[in-house]
Amino acid sequence: MPVSDLREALSAVSATSDDLAGVETDWTGRVTGRALAVALPSTVDEVAAVLGVCRAQGVRVTVRGGGTGLVAGAVPDDTVVLSTRRLDQVGPVQDGSLVAGAGVTLRTVQDRARRAGWDYGVDFASRDTATVGGSVVTNAGGVHVVAHGTTRAQVLGVEAVLADGSVVRRLAGLAKDATGYDLGQLMVGSEGTLGVVTAVRLRLVPRLTGLETALVGVASVADAVALVAAVKQRAAGLRAAELLLPEGVALVREVAGLPALTPAAAYVLLEAQGGLEDALGQVDVVDAAVALDAASAERLWAYRERMTEAISTLGVPHKLDVSLPFGQLGPFLAALPGALGGHTAHVFGHVGDGNLHVNVLGPDPEDETVDDAVLRLAASMGGSIGAEHGVGRHKRPWLHLSRTPAELAAMRAVKTALDPDGLLNPGVLLP
Ligand SMILES: Cc1cc2nc3c(=O)[nH]c(=O)nc-3n(C[C@H](O)[C@H](O)[C@H](O)COP(=O)(O)OP(=O)(O)OC[C@H]3O[C@@H](n4cnc5c(N)ncnc54)[C@H](O)[C@@H]3O)c2cc1C
Known part of the structure; x- marks a missing residue:
């Protein structure tokens, strides 16, 4: 079918957009693809109708x-882009949860929750643009995983349209429901390969007050790890433990115009409900900047929040998001220069979860030598090649380093059962 006819068929069942360029590149600018058309459904029935048109025409979706994903999972490849932007309804807060459309941003969920005296347990720097649907299917993490778990732990129910157009809907949010396979949780981490998530019931968490925030300089990465271990044990309600290294701090200071910090080999940004002072007394600390109010806490967070953006000013990074057993963080960082082949890397991350973001600058976008070396290093130390950003297109060749042949076969069987023709997100997740 000619592309013009495809666009006409899609516009008969849903709004469409002429802005193809706006959806063809990933957030980092490392990968660009080609979209045949952009569909903007605003209801679950329109999502099913869009999939129906594409299925009938043999066109993939x-x-x-x-579009804030960091593994190029939402970049088209001669496919129709189904944008969830107009699935933007938010229901009332009821019994500590709410139902949000897939296209609702994390910021909106947080605002709605806070207005009702609650909070949402997931937060990260792309909150103004990242959506509920994207965060669910990538099982996004962020800065509060030490307190509330990843997105998976917030999902009480999901509505999704499967490749054949059928709708699975479990949004009642029953505390107990032991009636077989949990299809909603199956969608978590599926990266859009098993269905289009259209709405989610999200668990909310109590709103914490009186939080203590400190940016602590230490003499080595080993001390940073020891500090986080002490804080985990002693501080009440630990909410965040983020690692920064001096090169990253210098860069973010320059880009964001932030004041200098006392020189140290590593920095840990900590947020807890209480007990930080006690924990800090257990380890050698070079310096600790402690926030006395919300405004100064925000200033300390800026060193971490602006990091991804600051790194992007240097070029197109190879973003490698790995997790390690807690005790392997120091050895991994010590071995990392050997895997970089002479390139530079900015490393930071959610140290409380054993999660590091390795941003390599220098190699061409399509040169994967460094990606290979870093991901193999993490896997050889018992870590994961994809901690919270997912697998997408970037990491498919290395999935076998984190998943056994039996697991890959089971994942493939699930994909084939739910999407036998490979309609949804071709080229994403599965090798
Ligand atoms: C500055 C910055 C900071 C970040 N910090 C973090 C962080 O701390 N922790 C973290 O986990 N991530 C982080 N990310 C990555 C990113 O924001 C998350 O992965 C986010 O969850 C992606 O949401 P999205 O709506 O932008 O998804 P997209 O990028 O649009 O899509 C991501 C994947 O989900 C699929 N998808 C999207 N919506 C649906 C749906 N409704 N149904 C089925 N499939 C769908 C897409 O096909 C794609 O495979 C950061 C990104 C940036 C730019």
Whole structure:
């Protein structure tokens, strides 16, 4: 079918957009693809109708939320882009949860929760653009995983349209429901390969007050790890433990115009409900900047929040998001220069979860030598090649380093059962 006819068929069942360029590149600018058309359904029935048109025409579909993903999963490849932007309804807060459309941003969920005296347990720097649907299917993490778990732990129910157009809907949010396979949780981490998530019931968490925030300089990465271990044990309600290294701090200071910090070999940004002082007394600390109010806490957070953006000013990074057993963080960082082949890397991350973001600058976008070396290093130390950003297109060749042949076969069987023709997100997740 000519592309013009495809676009006409899609516009008969849903709004469409002429802005193809706006959906063809990933957030980092490392990968660009080609979209045949962009569909903007605003109801679950319209999502099913869009999939029906594409199925009938033998055209595949790339699902796109906010486009902030860091593994190029939402970049089209001669596919129709199904944008969830107009699935933007938010229901009332009831019994500590709410139902949000897949296209609702994390910021909106947080605002709605806070207005009702609650909070949402997931937060990260792309909150103004990243969507509920994208965060669910990538099982996004962020800065509060030490307190509330990843997105998976917030999902009480999901509505999704499967490749054949059928709708699975479990949004009642029953505390107990032991009636077989949990199809909603199956969608978590599926990266859009099993269905289009259209709405989610999200668990909310109590709103914490009186939080203590400190940016602590230490003499080595080993001391940073020891500090986080002490804080985990002693501080009440630990909410965040983020690692920064001096090169990253210098860069973010320059880009964001932030004041200098006392020189140290590593920095840990900590947020807890209480007990930070006690924990800090257990380890050698070079310096600790402690926030006395919300405004100064925000200033300390800026060193971490602006990091991804600051790194992007240097070029197109190879973003390698790995997790390690807690005790392997120091050895991994010590071995990392050997895997970089002479290139530089900015490393920071959610140290409380054993999660490091390795941003390598220098190699061409399509040169994967460094990606290979870093991901193999993490896997050889018992870590994961994809901690919270997912697998997407970037990491498919290395999935076998984190998943056994039996697991890959089971994942493939699930994909084939739910999407036998490979309609949804071709080229994403599965090798
Ligand atoms: C500055 C910055 C900071 C970040 N910090 C973090 C962080 O701390 N922790 C973290 O985990 N991530 C982080 N990210 C990555 C990113 O924001 C998350 O992965 C986010 O969850 C992606 O949401 P999105 O709506 O932008 O998804 P997209 O990028 O649009 O899509 C991501 C994947 O989900 C699929 N998808 C999207 N919506 C749906 C749907 N409704 N149904 C089915 N499939 C769908 C897409 O096909 C794609 O495979 C950061 C990104 C940036 C730019």
